[in-house]
């Protein structure tokens with residue numbers, strides 16, 4: 001069992017594998033294969049730094065998968081700037097009900113994504129291109145949710161992300177400790193881009209030692225944009 005301290009955060013005798021089994025459930029074996037793939041192929045192909053290997057589960061797979069808390073059953077999700085598949089692949093493994101599309105411009109990365117998806121029978125689409133390209137918006141757009149991690153500052157991210165979701169869709173940007181500062185800096189620009197209320201949310205607070213910090217913004221309908 002992982003233990004939960006009074007403030008709600010998971011305690012020091014936290015068990016990584018037990019948490020992974022709880023998060024990925026009967027899809028744990030696929031998550032384990034993704035972990036193995038990142039730790040070997042991902043490092044050899046230069047998609048993930050070797051120093052990340054000891055913290056792949058906690059800082060990458062689990063940190064990403066828990067954002068499923070903010071996504072409803074059956075929703076469509078576009079992950080912008082997936083790189084080696086984060087957060088899109090852990091999300092698709094933990095939540096097979098979601099329709100996940102990964103957008104990634106670099107050939108080496110998109111080939112890795114397509115290979116992993118194919119060899120593990122995941123129902124995930126890879127679109128090679130930059131999020132702001134019209135062809136990408138056409139192919140991946142109209143989604144319920146757009147996710148991203150470590151892709152760009154908030155204003156640029158909103159410029160790329162909001163056109164990929166429908167009105168009332170949500171942008172979920174994994175941001176870490178810079179979240180509040182980025183919101184203060186970019187609030188006016190985001191409002192002009194059509195973002196509604198900006199919120200900072202924590203995911204996995206009861207099961208992770210460090211919860212995942214997410215900036216959430218709804219895309220307002222055109223008539224309500226200021």
Ligand SMILES: C[S@@+](CC[C@H](N)C(=O)[O-])C[C@H]1O[C@@H](n2cnc3c(N)ncnc32)[C@H](O)[C@@H]1O
Pocket residue numbers: 080081082083084085086087103104105106109129130131132148149150151160
């Ligand atoms: C620092 S990596 C982060 C990768 C992954 N999201 C993660 O958290 O490990 C940033 C990724 O964003 C991609 N990227 C950069 N500009 C982009 C754009 N305009 N549209 C889509 N992806 C972009 C890069 O190719 C790269 O794979």
